[in-house]
Amino acid sequence: ELKVEQNPLFLSMQEGKNYTIYCNYSTTSDRLYWYRQDPGKSLESLFVLLSNGAVKQEGRLMASLDTKARLSTLHITAAVHDLSATYFCAGELSGGGADGLTFGKGTHLIIQP
Amino acid sequence: NAGVTQTPKFRILKIGQSMTLQCTQDMNHNYMYWYRQDPGMGLKLIYYSVGAGITDKGEVPNGYNVSRSTTEDFPLRLELAAPSQTSVYFCASTPGVTYQPQHFGDGTRLSIL
Known part of the structure; x- marks a missing residue:
């Protein structure tokens, strides 16, 4: 059984600050996905991390994957209000993703002016 | 390009009633999934399909x-x-071939009273 644990589950931060969301997973299928969800909306794909050491960046968000530690991080640089959302990491139960994703509980991020 | 379309968007049911939630995609994706999301939680996989039949x-x-x-x-x-x-x-x-992220519909909000 795959377990995906995120922390923190809730984060309130000020604009301009940096912070990191952590995602630990238990499967040996080392592919990790990050999604963003705005309140009442659907999920938007942010990053797909496919191998050890993978690092991807988009604007103020950077995601990385350490398969040895079974840890992925989502780093926020110089946060802005528009990044307020809930962020989910998700892992695959098996290679190829045929049998779906297992999601963490999500990190509810509020960025205050 | 519609992507993944779900209908209805909202529905209230009485206990014991039945209904069908519709999902259609126009991206010729092989893999399809149904998840449910309870308040403040991540998504949980209900059923999945790797192809017709x-x-x-x-x-x-x-x-x-x-x-x-x-x-x-x-x-x-x-x-x-x-x-x-x-x-x-x-x-x-998702296409199901090259570890592409899953594309999500807008969701159906279902209340059973």
């Missing part, structure tokens, strides 16, 4: 049924609705 249970299949007669459509059937099935239901799809 092939379906399988996910983590929380009890009380639901699915069918996949075409590549495009993946309806979810609730039989004998119960209050515990009050949730937001998301349909998703």
Whole structure:
């Protein structure tokens, strides 16, 4: 059984600050996905991390994957209000993703002016 | 390009009623999924399909049924609705070949009273 644990589950931060969301997973299928969800909306794909050491960046968000530690991080640089959302990491139960994703509980991020 | 389309967007059911949540995608994706999201939680996999005529249970299949007669459509059937099935239901799809992220529909918000 795959377990995906995120922390923190809730984060309130000020604009301009940096912070990191952590995602630990238990499967040996080392592919990790990050999604963003705005309140009442659907999920938007942010990053797909496919191998050890993978690092991807988009604007103020950077995601990385350490398969040895079974840890992925989502780093926020110089946060802005528009990044307020809930962020989910998700892992695959098996290679190829045929049998779906297992999601963490999500990190509810509020960025205050 | 519509992507993944879910209908209806909102629905209120009485206990014991049945209904079908519709999901269709126009991206010719092989893999399709149904998830449910309870308040403040991550998504949990209900059923998935890797192609027409092939379906399988996910983590929380009890009380639901699915069918996949075409590549495009993946309806979810609730039989004998119960209050515990009050949730937001998301349909998703992915090509299933090259570890592409799942594309999500806008969700169906279902209340059972």
